[in-house]
Amino acid sequence: AQKITQTQPGMFVQEKEAVTLDCTYDTSDPSYGLFWYKQPSSGEMIFLIYQGSYDQQNATEGRYSLNFQKARKSANLVISASQLGDSAMYFCAMSAAGAGSYQLTFGKGTKLSVIP
Amino acid sequence: NAGVTQTPKFRVLKTGQSMTLLCAQDMNHEYMYWYRQDPGMGLRLIHYSVGEGTTAKGEVPDGYNVSRLKKQNFLLGLESAAPSQTSVYFCASSRIGTGRTDTQYFGPGTRLTVL
Numbered sequence: 555a556q557k558i559t560q561t562q563p564g565m566f567v568q569e570k571e572a573v574t575l576d577c578t579y580d581t582s583d584p585s586y587g588l589f590w591y592k593q594p595s596s597g598e599m600i601f602l603i604y605q606g607s608y609d610q611q612n613a614t615e616g617r618y619s620l621n622f623q624k625a626r627k628s629a630n631l632v633i634s635a636s637q638l639g640d641s642a643m644y645f646c647a648m649s650a651a652g653a654g655s656y657q658l659t660f661g662k663g664t665k666l667s668v669i670p
Numbered sequence: 671n672a673g674v675t676q677t678p679k680f681r682v683l684k685t686g687q688s689m690t691l692l693c694a695q696d697m698n699h700e701y702m703y704w705y706r707q708d709p710g711m712g713l714r715l716i717h718y719s720v721g722e723g724t725t726a727k728g729e730v731p732d733g734y735n736v737s738r739l740k741k742q743n744f745l746l747g748l749e750s751a752a753p754s755q756t757s758v759y760f761c762a763s764s765r766i767g768t769g770r771t772d773t774q775y776f777g778p779g780t781r782l783t784v785l
Contacts, residue, residue, distance in 0.1 A: 558712070589773065599713075599760060599776035645712050657703065657728055658774060660712030 556581045556648050558661035565666050567636045574621070575631040575664045577646035586650040588629040589658065590620065593643040602644075605629055633666075641668045672696055674777035676761050682783045683751045691746040691780050693761030701764045702744040703728075703774065704736060706757040713760060719744055751784045758782070 557580040567573035579588065590602040605613045605620045613620040621630040633640055643665050647658040677692040693702065700721050705713040705728075715728030719738040733755060735747045744763075748755060758781050762774040 591776075597758065597779050599762075599779075601773050601775065604773060647712070657715045657718060658713070660714070662710060662712050 556583075556586075556650050556659040558646050558648055558659055560646055560661035560664050562664045563662075565664055567633075567640075567666065567668055569638060569668055569670050570635055572632060572634045573636055573666065575633070575644050575646075575666065577629045577631065577661060579627050579629060579646075579648050581648065581650050583650040586648055588620070588622070589647045589649070590618070590629075590631045591645045591647060592640075593645065593663070594639075595642070599645075603631070636668045638668050638670060641666060674761055674763055674775055676759075676777040676780050678780060679778065680781050682785065683748075684785050685752060687751050688747070688749050689751065689782075690748075691759055691761075691782075693744045693746070693763075693777055694742055695744075695761075695763040695775075696742065697763060697765075697775070698741070699763035699765050699775075700741075701766065701772075701774075702738065703762045703764075704734070704744065704746045705760045705762065706730065707760060707779075708757050716746065716759075751782075753784045756782060756784045 559578045586607045588605045592600045603615045603618045605622045617634045619632045643663045645663045646661045674695045703718040704716040707713045717736040722741040725736045737745045758779050761777040764772045764774045766772040
């Protein structure tokens with residue numbers, strides 16, 4: 555079974571500063587994918603970034619980067635130059651090849667608040 | 671190109687009533703999913719479908735039924751609603767199941783309250 559742990563229920567960051575949101579995962583599958591989604595107060599789930607377990611380099615998408623440390627089973631999201639619009643819930647999720655690979659397992663989320 | 675749409679956006683039911691939530695996608699995706707989101711928790715998978723005419727149980731399937739009669743539509747039914755089913759329901763779709771190019775894309779959600 556897969557498990558995602560997000561240990562930070564809430565985080566504050568000053569506008570224009572960088573922030574790291576933590577995510578650790580647990581799986582016995584050698585092939586898996588890690589995702590981050592953003593959920594603003596309006597409620598929709600917005601895909602941000604993906605990292606495959608065999609990817610050699612850390613994923614980047616604009617101001618988002620994923621600090622992937624495979625041996626430590628961590629997949630932290632780094633947001634650079636925070637903006638007020640980054641205030642939202644952030645969910646880490648994992649999919650794994652093998653039985654039940656069509657589903658994402660989500661963490662409980664981290665609420666990020668950007669302070670002007 | 672609307673992506674993933676859900677109908678209705680809000681609904682209030684009384685205990686024991688039934689209803690159907692409709693999800694539609696126009697991206698020609700093979701896989702579709704229904705999740706529920708409760709306060710303080712991430713999303714949990716209810717049922718999913720790997721293609722037209724197929725359905726399978728997820729993590730929390732009890733009390734729900736689904737049907738995928740057309741590739742673009744995925745219906746979630748509550749036969750006898752219970753207060754424990756008060757939640758926000760999300761539909762998602764993807765091309766296959768895993769990998770970067772098979773990212774799941776979500777609908778806007780349906781907020782359901784069962785009194």
